[in-house]
Amino acid sequence: MKKIIILLGVPGSGKGTQAKGIAERYGYRHISTGDLLRALDADPAADPADKTLLADCMKTGQLVPDTLIYKLAFRAIDQALVAGIGVALDGAVRSVAQAEAHQEFFQKRGVAGDMVVIEPQLDDATSFERISKRKVCASCGHIIPYAPDNAAKTVCEKCGGKLAVRTDDNPEAIRRRIQDQGNAAIGPITAYYDSLGVLRRVDGKKTIEEVAKEIDYVLQEKA
Ligand code: AMP
Numbered sequence: 562m563k564k565i566i567i568l569l570g571v572p573g574s575g576k577g578t579q580a581k582g583i584a585e586r587y588g589y590r591h592i593s594t595g596d597l598l599r600a601l602d603a604d605p606a607a608d609p610a611d612k613t614l615l616a617d618c619m620k621t622g623q624l625v626p627d628t629l630i631y632k633l634a635f636r637a638i639d640q641a642l643v644a645g646i647g648v649a650l651d652g653a654v655r656s657v658a659q660a661e662a663h664q665e666f667f668q669k670r671g672v673a674g675d676m677v678v679i680e681p682q683l684d685d686a687t688s689f690e691r692i693s694k695r696k697v698c699a700s701c702g703h704i705i706p707y708a709p710d711n712a713a714k715t716v717c718e719k720c721g722g723k724l725a726v727r728t729d730d731n732p733e734a735i736r737r738r739i740q741d742q743g744n745a746a747i748g749p750i751t752a753y754y755d756s757l758g759v760l761r762r763v764d765g766k767k768t769i770e771e772v773a774k775e776i777d778y779v780l781q782e783k784a
Pocket of ligand 1 (some may be wrong): 572593594595600618619623624625626630651652653655659697716727738
């Protein structure tokens with residue numbers, strides 16, 4: 562199985578949920594740049610220059626500067642690879658420039674041939690609907706994706722904290738995220754990975770379990 566698994570998709574496509582599932586099923590490390598940025602934002606000891614870079618970007622749904630992403634993502638990937646652990650990257654690649662920078666980084670580490678990119682495909686309207694309805698734990702930050710079974714939940718299954726709506730999940734920020742990270746925006750990135758022959762598409766509209774099955778099938782493909 563490939564060591565580097567990149568999950569690519571529009572907001573709400575399930576890339577985070579599926580990256581977590583891959584990490585659990587295969588002992589991989591789940592690396593979410595969104596989580597790394599939220600941890601940085603909450604860390605009083607973090608580099609003030611990094612915090613300034615973050616500033617209002619996340620709250621308004623804009624992409625944060627590439628330099629900060631590379632600093633956080635590459636460090637986390639290196640730590641896992643050095644420990645001999647594969648990675649499931651969630652949201653780390655959101656532009657062609659970021660795809661190329663990751664590719665260069667993997668080439669330097671000698672793992673560029675050990676990579677697969679998975680796109681749970683979802684249309685923008687369903688993306689908007691799903692993000693508007695998902696919840697987050699106000700205490701531990703655990704994200705509860707929208708699913709019929711989760712609709713009535715008010716308490717976090719992990720820590721018992723109260724569930725709320727993520728601060729960047731307000732309609733204006735969601736619209737902005739779909740403009741920056743929706744299907745029109747990710748088209749050039751999927752074209753880039755298609756040209757490398759590493760892109761696999763799965764149907765992101767299916768249930769979490771069905772998508773996980775499709776992903777398992779892709780991951781078991783022989784190189
Ligand atoms: P997520 O939790 O993956 O939805 O990410 C939350 C927010 O973090 C995004 O809306 C962006 O503002 C920022 N972010 C996460 N990953 C990246 C990235 N690779 N490049 C730029 N901004 C990012």
